[in-house]
């Protein structure tokens with residue numbers, strides 16, 4: 001199978017539509033406007049890596065026919081990126097092996113506190129995961145294959161989240177600032193997947209004008225906008241964008 005990156009979900013924390021059937025500015029007829037919560041998948045030389053475990057992870061994994069998970073890498077600890085963690089139990093049963101999860105020191109500490117039962121024995125249930133703290137560079141291995149990943153610390157409102165770079169692809173789903181010292185790491189990419197929450201400024205996320213300004217500076221061959229709120233309709237957004245920038249939709253994938 002080819003190396004493939006898939007956007008499993010490109011919606012903001014409430015997805016689209018909301019649970020209350022609120023569609024905002026979205027055209028209900030366009031399936032690309034139905035968005036599950038932000039999450040992505042890397043398939044590289046038979047290694048299957050999940051980025052975050054959204055509340056929609058079960059549906060996302062089934063829809064995209066992902067048969068196995070070898071590791072999970074976390075951007076940060078917010079609920080819309082983590083609460084699906086519990087759904088991964090069948091992969092533990094299938095492989096008879098704990099699923100290794102990776103995150104910053106802070107993310108791992110908070111995950112271990114919030115989801116104690118995943119990492120430590122509880123009420124007769126076995127832990128299903130092993131936790132690993134990453135440094136700026138880390139490697140995911142399976143048999144004799146490996147993928148080197150760079151974790152870059154980004155500002156995400158009051159906390160720090162991580163963006164990831166591997167091969168010539170970057171994934172920055174949740175951020176409102178790229179530190180100056182790291183900015184150049186995001187240049188010369190084939191694909192830049194980047195936070196573009198909404199039209200108006202937000203304290204924890206890039207908004208449209210900001211994202212486009214950064215995307216133009218970084219000038220990846222292709223930029224994909226993700227973490228989209230209900231005020232950003234797929235078609236209206238696409239019309240406004242230059243050819244090398246596109247809004248994400250659930251299931252968007254590319255080979256690398």
Ligand SMILES: [Zn+2]
Pocket residue numbers: 076078156174
């Ligand atoms: Zn967040």
